[in-house]
Every structure is written in C-alpha cells, then in structure tokens.
Amino acid sequence: MRTWVVVESMWGNTRQGARAVAEGLGEDAQVLDVAQAPRLTGDVDLLVIGGPTHAFSMSRASTRPDAVRQGGAATAEATGIREWLAAQERAPQLAVATFDTRVASMRRLPGSAARAAARAAGRRHLGHVVGRESFYVTGVSGPLADGEVDRAREWGRTLRNAR
Template sequence: MRALVVYESMFGNTREVAEAIAAGLRGQVEAEVHDVETAPQSLAGWDLVVAGGPTHAFSLSRPSTRADAVSQGADEGSVRVGLREWLHDLRPGSDGQAFACFDTRVSAVRHLPGSGARKAARMAEGAGFRLIGRESFWVSGTPGPLVDGDLERARLWGTSLGHAVAATDQGPESDGRIPLP
C-alpha cells in the first residue's frame, strides 16, 4: 500500500505536520512526502492521498494571501503554487481513491468557522475522491510554532489513517472517516 502526503507551507509548520503524518503512516504503508510544487499530478498507484496547507482567510491560500504571508516574514520563494491550485484539476487515480486532508490554523481563532481542510475536503469530494479524514493542527501565531503536542497528534493521526487504508481497500466502515485517537 502506498500513501502520498502533499503539503503547502509558508513558515514550515505545515511541512512539519506533513512529515509527522507520514511518519505515522509508515508503520503500515509506504509513504512519500512532497511539497505542493513538486507533487505528482497523476495519482495512479497511490492508495491514499493526504493533502494539507495553512488556513488563510478561513480557506485555502490564494496568491494574494500568500503575498500577505510573505509580507509577514514567510520566505518569498516558499510557495508559488498553492494547494488550492494543485487540487483544482486533480482527479482520483482510481475509483473512490482514499483522501484525507489537514490544515494548520492559528489557535487563538479556533472558534471561527472555515478552514483550509474544510475547503480541501469539499474540492476532493467534488472531484470524486473518498474522504476518510479531515483534521486541523494548531499554531500559536501566524509564523508558529505549532502548539505543544500537535506533532505527536499528527503522527497518531497518520497511524490511524495507515491502519484504515491497510485494513481494507474500502477504508473504515461507518461514515468512512478516521477518528483521531
């Protein structure tokens, strides 16, 4: 079984989460991590796609919000293509291919609606993917760092995703989503 983990990261926090998720997956499946700019467009041969990015303005980033992040200290070359653009034309490599998504969000605004993961989930389901999980991970401020415990939480979520995909081609029973342990 193979899992592809794709991330967009402006300050490095989402990259750390993606790597932790992949570490959790590797106990059950082969996992590769790619920055969105180098991620494959063909998903044939992947049993699970996990995609994540930062929440910008209650959704996935756009060119204007990425420019705002650069003005707040993000590396100018960190992201030319965002997760929104990568997902826009993406199609499953197989019928009902498993998909999970995550985002990083500022913990001070947990109560506000909207998230990058929610938007990614809608885009993926609309394209024909089978959503098996969606999760948010928290940063203490725009540049980070991640709140204490969230890298371990990401690793555990990756482990849960890996167990579900390795257990069956159809993923978990019930509503198809993977609960976070």
C-alpha cells in the first residue's frame, strides 16, 4: 500500500503536522510538498492532503502573497493544494483524508481548508473521504499548539487502521 501526504505550508506548522501524520501512517507514507508533488499515480492507495486555512478555506493565489507579507515562506506562494487538486485526474478507487491548520483562538469560526479540500476531492472524483481533521496553531505564524503533534500522529494511526 502506498500513501502520499501532500502538504502546503507557509510557516512550517502544517508541514510539521504532515510529518507527524506520516509517522502515524507508517513506513509507506511519503510527505510531498505541494509545489513538487507529481500527479497522482494508480499505485497510490491513500492520499492525505494538508494545508493552512486562509480566509475560511484553502489558500488562493490571492491569499498566499498576504501570508508571505506576514512572514510566511516566499517559496510557498506559487502553488497550493487548491491548484494541485484541480490538476488531478479521476481516481475513484482512492481513499482520501484531509487536514488543515488553523489558529486556535478561531476554533469556532466557520470554514476550513480540510473541509474545502474534501469537497474539492469529491468534485474531482478522487475516491472517498475517510477522514478530516483540524490541528491548531497558537497564532498566525504558529507554532502548533501543545499536544497537536501527538494528536496528528494519532490521527495518522487511525487513518492507517481505517483503510
């Protein structure tokens, strides 16, 4: 079984969460930065997509420059999970899980990159969603809140057992 964890990260917090999810998933999980992630291949059984929540959804070409102005990585400005998902072909056999990072003080606000990515995967006919989660950061630039790395690792274990 082959697993890809495709991640978009501006400050490294979402990437840290992706690595923890991959640890929980096991040896076959490969973390791929969204800017370098290839198109899906038929030998991928589980796709985990992670990105930051920007303006209540996945990042957009219009929101990433603002994140860079706030100190996010300039290399993350060009491509996000929104564009990567839009470029994928149908893969109805695929199991998909999505996660996002969001500011802990805004837990109750509507909208989530994970929810939007799950909907986008459905519209692209990228299989069936087996999980969705949010991990919290202490501020716009992070770091991940206490316990979130462990929670991400445990969510990965849950996904491994759910496939």
